Structures are given as C-alpha cells and as structure tokens.
C-alpha cells in the first residue's frame with residue numbers, strides 16, 4: 001500500500017501550521033469534519049479548533065469543509081467557522097461532488113491539500129484526485145460500527161507509514 005502513503009501524518013491539526021502549508025505551497029484547504037476537527041458525536045467545535053481555523057483564514061487560506069456527515073450538522077459547523085464552502089454529504093472517496101466544488105471555486109489541485117483522518121475516504125479521495133493529503137490521527141475512538149474494522153486496518157497502515165521514510169510525522173511520540 002505504499003502508493004497510498006500520505007506526505008504528512010500529524011498528531012492533530014495544531015501541527016498544521018502556516019509554515020507547513022507554505023512549504024507545500026498550499027492556498028486552499030479541503031478539510032474533513034468528523035474526528036479531524038470535531039469528535040464524531042459532537043456538534044460544538046472546540047475553541048482550539050476555532051482559533052486554528054481563524055488564524056489560517058487571517059493568513060489568506062480558503063477553507064472548504066468536505067464531510068460525509070449529514071448536511072444539517074455540517075452546515076452548523078461550517079457557519080460557526082466562517083468556512084468558504086461546504087459539501088455534505090460529500091460521498092468521499094467518490095469524486096463527483098468534490099470535483100464540482102473544485103470547479104465552482106476555481107481550486108487548483110497543485111495549490112490544494114486534503115486534511116482528514118480516514119485512509120479509505122479522505123486519503124483515497126485525495127489520491128484519486130491527485131491532491132496532496134495530510135492525514136490527522138483521529139480525535140476520538142468513537143466511530144460508526146462499519147468503520148471499526150476499517151480503523152483496525154487503517155491503524156496498521158498508519159503505523160507503518162509513520163515508521164517509513166516516505167512520510168513525515170509531526171507530533172511527539174510515535
């Protein structure tokens with residue numbers, strides 16, 4: 001599964017700084033919601049997350065939420081965070097809706113990055129699109145039942161990638 005390996009894995013979003021994004025020449029962020037910026041069963045966005053998003057927006061990054069979650073909850077989160085756009089449900093890893101978002105907002109693939117916690121939705125979508133991906137370790141262990149088995153597989157892949165030289169891991173401990 002080497003071809004799926006992300007360029008970066010981070011312990012949490014706070015490691016994704018302006019400096020990291022500048023190194024990648026990123027201007028647009030395609031951001032997952034569940035277990036990336038908010039725990040899956042919560043609707044309130046943590047203050048730390050709000051500050052992270054605001055600071056990036058102030059630096060001029062555009063932030064689009066791309067979530068497989070239901071639209072009502074995702075809409076509320078997108079409003080709270082003053083995001084530039086939202087697709088929910090996004091149907092990741094399928095590309096129809098994300099391609100529409102890229103087109104409508106003139107997002108260039110070379111200047112975009114996908115940030116998310118799941119290998120078979122976020123990372124796979126990014127690979128199929130040809131957009132780079134920063135994989136985030138999931139915020140909570142609570143998941144839908146059908147994602148549990150995938151999580152086991154993901155856990156192994158992620159561990160291997162963290163220990164490999166092709167992926168950069170940001171965060172203390174391994």
Ligand SMILES: [Mg+2]
Nearest residue numbers: 032034035117
């Ligand atoms: Mg997620």
